[in-house]
Amino acid sequence: MGNVYAHVGQTFEPVPYDVVVLGAGRMGSLAAHFLMLERPSLKLLLLDQGGLPNEEGATILAPGIWTALDVPPGKRAQADWTRRLLTGDLSPEDGGLGKAGQSDAPTLPRGMVELLENSVDGSVPSREVSGLPADLADLAALPFARLDPLALSYSAASLTTRAAQSAVRTGADLMLNVKAQPTQTGVKLSRLSVTNTHQVVVHETHLLEAGQVIVAAGAEGPHLAENALGSVTHHARAYRQLPRLNVDTSDTTPVLRAANLTLRPYAGGLTLVPPVHHRDPHGYAPTGGRLSGVPVGLRRETLEDVLRTMDVLPALGTAALELGRSVSDVPGAWLSLPQGGWPLFEPLTERHWLLLGGEKADLVGPAVARELAKVVLESVK
Amino acid sequence: MGNVYAHVGQTFEPVPYDVVVLGAGRMGSLAAHFLMLERPSLKLLLLDQGGLPNEEGATILAPGIWTALDVPPGKRAQADWTRRLLTGDLSPEDGGLGKAGQSDAPTLPRGMVELLENSVDGSVPSREVSGLPADLADLAALPFARLDPLALSYSAASLTTRAAQSAVRTGADLMLNVKAQPTQTGVKLSRLSVTNTHQVVVHETHLLEAGQVIVAAGAEGPHLAENALGSVTHHARAYRQLPRLNVDTSDTTPVLRAANLTLRPYAGGLTLVPPVHHRDPHGYAPTGGRLSGVPVGLRRETLEDVLRTMDVLPALGTAALELGRSVSDVPGAWLSLPQGGWPLFEPLTERHWLLLGGEKADLVGPAVARELAKVVLESVK
Numbered sequence: 001m002g003n004v005y006a007h008v009g010q011t012f013e014p015v016p017y018d019v020v021v022l023g024a025g026r027m028g029s030l031a032a033h034f035l036m037l038e039r040p041s042l043k044l045l046l047l048d049q050g051g052l053p054n055e056e057g058a059t060i061l062a063p064g065i066w067t068a069l070d071v072p073p074g075k076r077a078q079a080d081w082t083r084r085l086l087t088g089d090l091s092p093e094d095g096g097l098g099k100a101g102q103s104d105a106p107t108l109p110r111g112m113v114e115l116l117e118n119s120v121d122g123s124v125p126s127r128e129v130s131g132l133p134a135d136l137a138d139l140a141a142l143p144f145a146r147l148d149p150l151a152l153s154y155s156a157a158s159l160t161t162r163a164a165q166s167a168v169r170t171g172a173d174l175m176l177n178v179k180a181q182p183t184q185t186g187v188k189l190s191r192l193s194v195t196n197t198h199q200v201v202v203h204e205t206h207l208l209e210a211g212q213v214i215v216a217a218g219a220e221g222p223h224l225a226e227n228a229l230g231s232v233t234h235h236a237r238a239y240r241q242l243p244r245l246n247v248d249t250s251d252t253t254p255v256l257r258a259a260n261l262t263l264r265p266y267a268g269g270l271t272l273v274p275p276v277h278h279r280d281p282h283g284y285a286p287t288g289g290r291l292s293g294v295p296v297g298l299r300r301e302t303l304e305d306v307l308r309t310m311d312v313l314p315a316l317g318t319a320a321l322e323l324g325r326s327v328s329d330v331p332g333a334w335l336s337l338p339q340g341g342w343p344l345f346e347p348l349t350e351r352h353w354l355l356l357g358g359e360k361a362d363l364v365g366p367a368v369a370r371e372l373a374k375v376v377l378e379s380v381k
Numbered sequence: 382m383g384n385v386y387a388h389v390g391q392t393f394e395p396v397p398y399d400v401v402v403l404g405a406g407r408m409g410s411l412a413a414h415f416l417m418l419e420r421p422s423l424k425l426l427l428l429d430q431g432g433l434p435n436e437e438g439a440t441i442l443a444p445g446i447w448t449a450l451d452v453p454p455g456k457r458a459q460a461d462w463t464r465r466l467l468t469g470d471l472s473p474e475d476g477g478l479g480k481a482g483q484s485d486a487p488t489l490p491r492g493m494v495e496l497l498e499n500s501v502d503g504s505v506p507s508r509e510v511s512g513l514p515a516d517l518a519d520l521a522a523l524p525f526a527r528l529d530p531l532a533l534s535y536s537a538a539s540l541t542t543r544a545a546q547s548a549v550r551t552g553a554d555l556m557l558n559v560k561a562q563p564t565q566t567g568v569k570l571s572r573l574s575v576t577n578t579h580q581v582v583v584h585e586t587h588l589l590e591a592g593q594v595i596v597a598a599g600a601e602g603p604h605l606a607e608n609a610l611g612s613v614t615h616h617a618r619a620y621r622q623l624p625r626l627n628v629d630t631s632d633t634t635p636v637l638r639a640a641n642l643t644l645r646p647y648a649g650g651l652t653l654v655p656p657v658h659h660r661d662p663h664g665y666a667p668t669g670g671r672l673s674g675v676p677v678g679l680r681r682e683t684l685e686d687v688l689r690t691m692d693v694l695p696a697l698g699t700a701a702l703e704l705g706r707s708v709s710d711v712p713g714a715w716l717s718l719p720q721g722g723w724p725l726f727e728p729l730t731e732r733h734w735l736l737l738g739g740e741k742a743d744l745v746g747p748a749v750a751r752e753l754a755k756v757v758l759e760s761v762k
Contacts, residue, residue, distance in 0.1 A: 227674045232672065232673060277659065278658065279659075280665075281661055281662070281668070281681070281682055282668055282670055282682065283666065283680075283681075284665045285664065286664075287663060287664025287665075291607075291613065292611045292613065299663065307613065307615075
């Protein structure tokens with residue numbers, strides 16, 4: 001069992017680590033889990049600027065949708081293996097993490113229904129599909145449906161917590177509320193605490209030696225790599241908001257997709273997952289939109305996606321869609337956009353790796369984290 | 382000859398107008414020109430928030446490159462007609478505007494050279510192309526070239542000035558330094574003046590009746606249409622910067638293109654025209670980039686385009702590229718991104734039209750402005 005340093009009251013004595021994983025979101029926690037699985041004797045430190053997972057990160061807001069419809073042939077093996085991890089069908093020896101905890105959203109085999117204007121290979125009449133929320137879609141405008149019976153919904157946050165806990169149980173150390181910056185020989189840590197007046201301040205700093213460093217800081221990863229190591233990459237990021245649509249759903253409601261919006265049943269309603277069209281520019285601060293001058297909390301670009309879809313999903317044009325009044329009213333997070341669109345890792349220096357999940361981490365993120373673990377172990381003793 | 386109201390010292394007596402054109406950039410000035418050409422008796426007011434053309438608008442920074450390489454078959458007629466306007470070969474009766482003034486950059490038949498990694502239909506060895514600036518491109522990495530002998534470089538600002546002057550000579554009124562907002566019955570004018578302390582203030586306002594209103598305010602047009610008229614459109618905008626590359630060029634240097642950067646000979650050097658990949662989000666303020674922590678004036682996204690191209694255009698990796706220290710050091714402007722990418726007009730109400738140029742106004746903007754003039758005249762008496 002490793003040590004957990006959750007707050008600065010817990011004394012930390014810096015020692016050299018074999019591996020430091022910078023970021024305890026989905027990708028970092030899974031990498032730590034697979035590293036410890038393969039080599040339980042590894043001296044590993046997993047750390048995060050916030051909690052587990054970070055309240056401001058992309059993991060906690062990840063839609064948690066696995067669907068074969070989004071998996072091209074070249075990603076099939078990674079996706080199938082990921083699905084076995086998600087359903088709890090993978091044995092612990094192979095890295096299985098069991099099922100979600102009792103207080104977490106469980107992995108549910110909901111299936112997915114993609115509503116279409118035109119018929120495609122294998123589509124069925126949409127009126128024959130059961131389980132769709134009433135009054136959500138105009139089935140006359142979307143008369144066809146493509147089904148994915150294999151689709152799952154799951155909690156990426158729960159998976160992340162289980163992965164980090166598994167790593168700690170095997171012997172990894174975990175430090176939360178710590179800012180970290182890669183250095184040429186390891187990592188510089190700045191442990192954070194909060195003052196009486198709610199200011200976040202640096203309590204103490206440590207220079208840590210590390211054999212290998214995995215930068216798994218999500219959308220911040222490429223910036224960290226560039227500013228701390230001078231490794232210029234072309235990965236980008238986008239701010240994604242996931243507004244809630246108050247339409248009755250249950251544990252058997254399928255995940256829905258129509259006109260490039262995805263709707264994920266969640267807590268008795270739907271979470272709307274907009275498409276990520278492209279990167280947001282450097283210097284962009286998330287901003288609520290305006291519609292004919294009226295301020296709303298959803299960013300304008302997403303608002304336009306919703307407006308375009310209202311004809312076929314009339315529920316989007318009602319008060320059931322929670323638009324809020326400012327950007328903070330609509331849950332959102334920065335999402336990394338790895339080049340090529342799929343989770344990846346790449347070397348930054350002989351010691352440092354960049355690990356990125358992004359939009360498609362839901363499909364294959366765990367498999368990519370596992371591959372990096374194997375590669376990193378080749379460099380450790 | 383119409384009246385010119387350049388500053389608030391010139392008394393303006395509001396009278397009803399047949400047509401008000403809101404924006405004296407390229408699209409608005411050309412629309413005014415063609416309206417007056419077709420109907421010299423028209424009571425027309427052309428106005429702009431700044432000068433002619435606006436110092437902050439996209440017209441003054443337009444690359445001014447006409448090339449057949451960018452014209453698909455469906456746009457050929459508009460582009461060919463535009464080229465005749467640009468070369469001065471169009472007769473005044475057909476809307477010709479003569480040649481650029483003595484102090485303006487002239488229209489020059491430079492031709493265009495597109496440097497390529499691989500051969501395509503009609504390409505020639507790049508080593509056989511004459512007129513390329515020395516030490517600009519690595520011709521071993523770009524061994525092929527596609528030529529467009531018809532390509533021109535020209536000054537969009539000069540064309541705009543000539544169009545507005547032609548409209549005024551025929552009888553149109555021109556008002557500068559005036560903010561305008563469409564209203565249900567016409568336009569609300571706010572004439573601007575500058576105080577001793579360099580603050581821009583509203584000097585006087587007028588409510589003007591207008592039979593038809595053309596909103597030709599560039600990237601601001603869709604916002605004006607939405608906020609003043611409630612007409613929601615999905616057109617977007619992007620901030621484009623055009624840095625200077627100090628490489629020797631002359632009047633016979635061809636326009637160059639390599640790896641999706643365009644390089645336009647200008648004032649003895651090159652103006653670098655980066656690709657416009659996608660819209661900028663609502664709320665984005667142009668921001669200089671950073672490279673390994675060092676601030677530069679070029680936005681990060683464009684910087685990355687330059688970095689990617691350095692291998693084949695080594696001059697970009699030298700001090701010849703003027704990157705500046707802040708965003709204001711590198712000339713830039715908001716460019717409208719009309720849906721579909723091509724200049725267009727569309728009705729907003731029975732009285733108001735939206736006219737947008739954007740990136741491809743260089744190729745067909747004048748032809749589209751002329752088409753709108755014909756359509757608008759059908760609605761005037």
